[in-house]
Amino acid sequence: MDSSLFFNITTAAYFVAMVVFILYLTAKNEQIGFVATIISWVGFIANTVAIGLRWREAYAMGYQQAPLSNLYESVVFFAWSILLIYLLFDLKYRYRAIGAFVMPFAFGGMIWAQWTLDATIAPLVPALQSNWLTYHVITCFIGYAAFAVACGVSIMYLVKVGKEEAASGNPVGGILAMFPSVKVLDDLNYKAIMVGFPMLTLGIITGAAWANYAWGTYWSWDPKETWSLIVWFIYAAFLHARFTRGWVGRRAAWLSIFGFAATLFCYLGVNLVLSGLHSYGGG
Amino acid sequence: MDKTITQQNAEHPSDNYVEKLWDFFCSLKLAIITLILLATTSIIGTVIEQGSTPEEMAAKLGWSLDLLKFLDKAITAFDMYHSWWFLSLMALFAVNLICCSIKRFPHVWKTVREPRLVADDNFFRTLSNIEEVVVSKDSLDEVRTKAVAFLGDKFAASRVTEQDGKIHIYAEKGAWSRFGVYVTHASILIIFIGAAIGNIWGYKGYVNIVEGDQVDGVFLRGESTATPLGFAVRCDDFDVSFYEGGQRPKDFTSKLVVLENGKEVFNKQIEVNDPLTYRGITFYQSSYGPAGDATFRFKVREKNTDQTIDVVARQGEHVPLPGGYSFAVTNSTESYDKFGPAVQMHVNTPDGRHGNPFIVLQNYPDFDTQRGGEQVFSLLGMEQSYYTGLQVAKDPGVWVVWLGCFLMVVGSCGAFFLSHRRLWVTIQPLDKGVGVKLGGSAHRNQPAFALYFDTLRKDLNDALAKK
Numbered sequence: 104m105d106s107s108l109f110f111n112i113t114t115a116a117y118f119v120a121m122v123v124f125i126l127y128l129t130a131k132n133e134q135i136g137f138v139a140t141i142i143s144w145v146g147f148i149a150n151t152v153a154i155g156l157r158w159r160e161a162y163a164m165g166y167q168q169a170p171l172s173n174l175y176e177s178v179v180f181f182a183w184s185i186l187l188i189y190l191l192f193d194l195k196y197r198y199r200a201i202g203a204f205v206m207p208f209a210f211g212g213m214i215w216a217q218w219t220l221d222a223t224i225a226p227l228v229p230a231l232q233s234n235w236l237t238y239h240v241i242t243c244f245i246g247y248a249a250f251a252v253a254c255g256v257s258i259m260y261l262v263k264v265g266k267e268e269a270a271s272g273n274p275v276g277g278i279l280a281m282f283p284s285v286k287v288l289d290d291l292n293y294k295a296i297m298v299g300f301p302m303l304t305l306g307i308i309t310g311a312a313w314a315n316y317a318w319g320t321y322w323s324w325d326p327k328e329t330w331s332l333i334v335w336f337i338y339a340a341f342l343h344a345r346f347t348r349g350w351v352g353r354r355a356a357w358l359s360i361f362g363f364a365a366t367l368f369c370y371l372g373v374n375l376v377l378s379g380l381h382s383y384g385g386g
Numbered sequence: 387m388d389k390t391i392t393q394q395n396a397e398h399p400s401d402n403y404v405e406k407l408w409d410f411f412c413s414l415k416l417a418i419i420t421l422i423l424l425a426t427t428s429i430i431g432t433v434i435e436q437g438s439t440p441e442e443m444a445a446k447l448g449w450s451l452d453l454l455k456f457l458d459k460a461i462t463a464f465d466m467y468h469s470w471w472f473l474s475l476m477a478l479f480a481v482n483l484i485c486c487s488i489k490r491f492p493h494v495w496k497t498v499r500e501p502r503l504v505a506d507d508n509f510f511r512t513l514s515n516i517e518e519v520v521v522s523k524d525s526l527d528e529v530r531t532k533a534v535a536f537l538g539d540k541f542a543a544s545r546v547t548e549q550d551g552k553i554h555i556y557a558e559k560g561a562w563s564r565f566g567v568y569v570t571h572a573s574i575l576i577i578f579i580g581a582a583i584g585n586i587w588g589y590k591g592y593v594n595i596v597e598g599d600q601v602d603g604v605f606l607r608g609e610s611t612a613t614p615l616g617f618a619v620r621c622d623d624f625d626v627s628f629y630e631g632g633q634r635p636k637d638f639t640s641k642l643v644v645l646e647n648g649k650e651v652f653n654k655q656i657e658v659n660d661p662l663t664y665r666g667i668t669f670y671q672s673s674y675g676p677a678g679d680a681t682f683r684f685k686v687r688e689k690n691t692d693q694t695i696d697v698v699a700r701q702g703e704h705v706p707l708p709g710g711y712s713f714a715v716t717n718s719t720e721s722y723d724k725f726g727p728a729v730q731m732h733v734n735t736p737d738g739r740h741g742n743p744f745i746v747l748q749n750y751p752d753f754d755t756q757r758g759g760e761q762v763f764s765l766l767g768m769e770q771s772y773y774t775g776l777q778v779a780k781d782p783g784v785w786v787v788w789l790g791c792f793l794m795v796v797g798s799c800g801a802f803f804l805s806h807r808r809l810w811v812t813i814q815p816l817d818k819g820v821g822v823k824l825g826g827s828a829h830r831n832q833p834a835f836a837l838y839f840d841t842l843r844k845d846l847n848d849a850l851a852k853k
């Protein structure tokens with residue numbers, strides 16, 4: 104059995120889970136929601152096994168490297184991280200409807216990786232052969248994943264609050280009735296960012312430690328570093344605006360979506376857009 | 387108090403400005419605006435390649451040279467992170483942080499050092515978590531003992547105050563977490579200080595050392611004369627290894643020796659991701675290249691006579707062979723596809739004609755027999771001396787930066803995941819027995835505390851009902 108089989112299972116499971124979550128919203132049947140969650144777990148386990156197998160495959164080829172070495176591997180790890188954060192939130196808070204807004208991120212990542220990205224296992228150049236790379240990628244990605252969950256929840260918030268206001272305070276029916284209350288959504292947005300922010304902080308610090316160890320400069324203002332700092336500034340602004348100026352609800356939700364857009368740019372845009380401008384780049 | 391301030395202000399309008407300025411620097415609005423400004427302006431430097439020039443970028447991307455030149459002049463766009471305006475923004479950020487902390491810290495300090503030990507009825511009304519119990523069979527002192535034991539058992543050690551015939555008990559947990567925010571904020575300033583130390587007393591440079599040579603100075607960026615190191619570094623050996631079947635380098639290593647006054651004092655084999663540090667100066671393996679011409683050792687067998695000779699050739703040099711022939715090596719590589727080290731060479735005939743170029747592989751000594759030439763060449767070895775390219779960094783501030791990072795992690799854990807939880811118990815005699823009031827608050831994460839309080843109140847009821 105090789106990793107690609109399990110990556111296929113993962114993608115399929117995320118797709119089915121996404122569809123079943125949407126079904127759950129329309130059918131309003133708790134059992135369907137439960138099934139969707141089970142399928143998410145299946146996908147998550149397949150994703151874990153796939154990454155583990157790929158790790159072993161690289162070792163078998165003689166490359167002592169964690170499966171976080173190119174864009175393909177990072178995207179599947181991103182999907183894994185999103186599921187990790189989502190499932191932890193599900194265990195703790197049990198708001199099933201959120202799955203419908205988070206699974207698309209994970210599925211989108213998987214399908215993109217499998218359709219278009221180069222999946223060959225290639226050895227790392229010397230500069231990347233460091234344990235710091237592993238710590239750095241793991242912390243960053245858990246941070247990104249938490250921001251993805253926060254973004255999904257914020258979209259739900261904006262959809263629901265808009266409809267509620269249109270209904271002038273009356274409880275809204277239909278799919279929206281299945282959403283958690285706007286208060287809960289607002290709180291979950293904040294809670295997810297409270298997981299993501301310290302993780303991103305750790306990610307930036309481990310990245311700096313690694314750069315210092317490999318090149319002798321912990322900070323050199325290269326576009327990737329700078330963008331991670333930009334993202335960090337945005338979420339720091341979010342937290343301060345919330346704590347001390349009472350920015351909750353709509354404004355917090357927009358800031359969270361905006362923050363995730365910046366996160367995606369930091370992750371992908373810098374490589375895909377800015378690398379065209381600069382001479383370095385790569386995958 | 388308020389009144390006197392207003393009067394003072396009326397008399398000394400200058401105080402008013404000072405105060406306004408102070409308020410401006412303390413304000414969180416400023417903090418948020420600065421954060422957003424830092425975030426948005428930082429983007430410029432990620433689009434415009436730092437360290438290049440308007441001409442270079444215009445040529446590469448076809449952007450308007452005038453615009454790029456203007457940006458260079460107006461906002462130092464090609465070195466924006468060191469421009470006066472960006473550094474000022476950072477400074478504003480730091481001043482904001484300092485002022486804000488100075489303003490708020492005393493209050494927090496007081497809350498932690500002088501906690502409210504006595505909760506009166508008015509205070510209880512401000513708490514959102516309260517429980518009231520009336521105990522009929524126990525005396526005041528018995529209830530007090532039970533309550534203190536209960537808090538010690540379930541929560542934390544308590545302090546008891548008697549006042550007006552009532553007994554007030556106070557207990558707290560996680561008071562220090564209130565400082566988490568301040569530790570986090572201080573850590574940012576510490577990182578700034580570390581960066582400043584590095585910029586003032588440190589440097590970044592590079593040096594190339596040819597195998598066998600030594601250097602005692604390094605070149606700083608943008609400078610053409612070497613800065614003395616205070617000691618010498620020799621490179622005894624450089625090696626590069628490749629992944630099987632390709633040109634991808636797997637690792638490169640240099641054997642470095644540090645010399646003080648001509649004496650060897652330290653040596654280390656460095657590789658990428660494993661530098662050498664001596665007297666605060668660190669040498670990082672960063673690049674390499676060939677130094678001078680390579681030399682090759684061949685065994686040449688003449689087919690006619692079946693005689694073999696050993697020959698040494700330098701790259702590009704024509705080396706005579708018996709019978710008027712000669713040969714020259716024109717190219718070489720450490721790794722020719724999957725086949726390992728290889729050279730490209732040609733043989734000249736006695737009448738001076740240039741032969742066709744061909745390849746000789748070191749790992750396949752008989753390969754050249756297939757060529758059908760007059761001679762069979764086997765490559766015994768090649769010696770290419772290399773230079774090793776080292777980044778050199780001296781940064782006495784780096785430990786301060788790491789200390790700041792450490793404090794930031796510790797501080798944010800405190801700020802995000804811990805909270806200061808306080809409980810007050812008031813015990814007072816009532817007509818029907820002894821009245822017990824329990825109240826609690828947490829300075830963060832109230833919903834979790836409300837759940838916790840719920841179990842606590844049940845436990846309290848049980849504890850008080852016990853014989």
Ligand code: HEM
Nearest residue numbers: 339346347412413414417479482483486567570798801802
């Ligand atoms: C990017 C830089 C900054 C970071 C990472 C940071 C981090 C934090 C953190 C982790 C908290 C705790 C949030 C909580 O209460 O759970 C906090 C609170 C706070 N920060 Fe910052 N901060 C930054 C910049 C600033 C600046 C420039 C100011 C300037 C005024 C400021 C003022 C405050 C205040 C007033 C609080 C609330 C303190 C309280 O809860 O009593 N912060 N900050």
